[in-house]
Amino acid sequence: MNEGSTETASCELLHEVSSCPLCGSTERDSHSISSANLYSEKLAALAGVEEADLIKALPNAECRSCGLIYKNRWFPRPLLEALFRDSVPLHPKGWDARSNRFTPDNFFAELERYKAALQRNDVEQTARWRRALLSIIDSIPALENYPDRLAIESAIELGDCAAVCSRKALIREAMDEPAPFKRFAGFRSREMWDWCLERSGKVAAYAELGCPLWGMLPIAGSRVERAAFLSRPEPNYWGSSCRMDGRPCTAALGSVTGVEQKDWNGVKPGEFDLIGLFQYLDHLENPLAFMEELFLRARSCALILDDFSQPTAIQHFTGWTLKAIQWLAKHFGKRIDDEFEPIRASGNRLYLLC
Numbered sequence: 001m002n003e004g005s006t007e008t009a010s011c012e013l014l015h016e017v018s019s020c021p022l023c024g025s026t027e028r029d030s031h032s033i034s035s036a037n038l039y040s041e042k043l044a045a046l047a048g049v050e051e052a053d054l055i056k057a058l059p060n061a062e063c064r065s066c067g068l069i070y071k072n073r074w075f076p077r078p079l080l081e082a083l084f085r086d087s088v089p090l091h092p093k094g095w096d097a098r099s100n101r102f103t104p105d106n107f108f109a110e111l112e113r114y115k116a117a118l119q120r121n122d123v124e125q126t127a128r129w130r131r132a133l134l135s136i137i138d139s140i141p142a143l144e145n146y147p148d149r150l151a152i153e154s155a156i157e158l159g160d161c162a163a164v165c166s167r168k169a170l171i172r173e174a175m176d177e178p179a180p181f182k183r184f185a186g187f188r189s190r191e192m193w194d195w196c197l198e199r200s201g202k203v204a205a206y207a208e209l210g211c212p213l214w215g216m217l218p219i220a221g222s223r224v225e226r227a228a229f230l231s232r233p234e235p236n237y238w239g240s241s242c243r244m245d246g247r248p249c250t251a252a253l254g255s256v257t258g259v260e261q262k263d264w265n266g267v268k269p270g271e272f273d274l275i276g277l278f279q280y281l282d283h284l285e286n287p288l289a290f291m292e293e294l295f296l297r298a299r300s301c302a303l304i305l306d307d308f309s310q311p312t313a314i315q316h317f318t319g320w321t322l323k324a325i326q327w328l329a330k331h332f333g334k335r336i337d338d339e340f341e342p343i344r345a346s347g348n349r350l351y352l353l354c
Helices: 003-012 038-047 051-057 077-087 092-096 104-119 123-138 147-158 161-165 168-174 190-200 249-255 287-297 322-331 341-346
Strands: 028-032 060-063 069-071 205-209 226-231 259-263 272-278 298-306 348-353
Touching: 038 051, 038 077, 038 123, 104 123, 104 161, 104 168, 123 147, 147 161, 161 168, 190 272, 190 298, 190 341, 190 348, 226 249, 249 259, 272 287, 287 298, 287 322, 322 348, 341 348
Parallel strands: 205 226, 205 272, 226 259, 272 298
Antiparallel strands: 028 060, 060 069, 298 348
């Protein structure tokens, strides 16, 4: 199959998105092309097309009216369900926030796996361990402004494992606690929790949905009258297949004091004061309808999203500019507080809508 026919095949399985999923406008401008990542690799395999052609077929557009960034084509539900059921059943960042991966010993063990994958010319495993090593380096605060960081990252990119090993002493000395709000720390932050409560008013009932492994529920469980994790089926997100050693991710909540699990559709109007929505809204195909449901259930929402300055990843249907957040807040009669500075260095933004 030649390049043109491959791209055509990749487009045929997608459906056109003719209008903005937030405000409904059909006026839009080209924004960006997503970078290759684990999800583009797996989606291309599921679709039976070349990864580069699939990425090209899903450019990001920006709505002229509300500023939302969105894909002008999107995947059918069965393909998304297969992605999160079979191809990437574990939520990597969620489990990594609870793992022991962020240690020097593990870093160099993963470096050996990377070296072995390179030697046997295993393209998929090479890409996997390259991403893994770069994510660890990215989460070492002591290397943030260190001249050798770029050299280490470059060596990883080039597969020069010897050059990485030559800086073993530096990496071992620098690796202590992971950078807050990045992959290995997640969003379990007492500072962020206190900030949200200070800005949103009295919170007696708090809930989260999305990933049960990386949020503030362990803090909330002992600090509010009621805390809950809300389960909601979503084709473009992890679900019941997210298991480690046979245990579902929600089992981690069993050891957290004071946190219950509740079905989204069973939540009563006004049942919660604040709902945390961390790296979830940008996965949804109909974000406006979802937020209407949310504000029936809670008066306030804490939103964490990627900074919009980066190209929206292929698995994210939307990217949220400040203009889009402002449109959303105005639509629901909410004020925005986005002055939580500590999260910004991680490439995330926190928006409190209350």
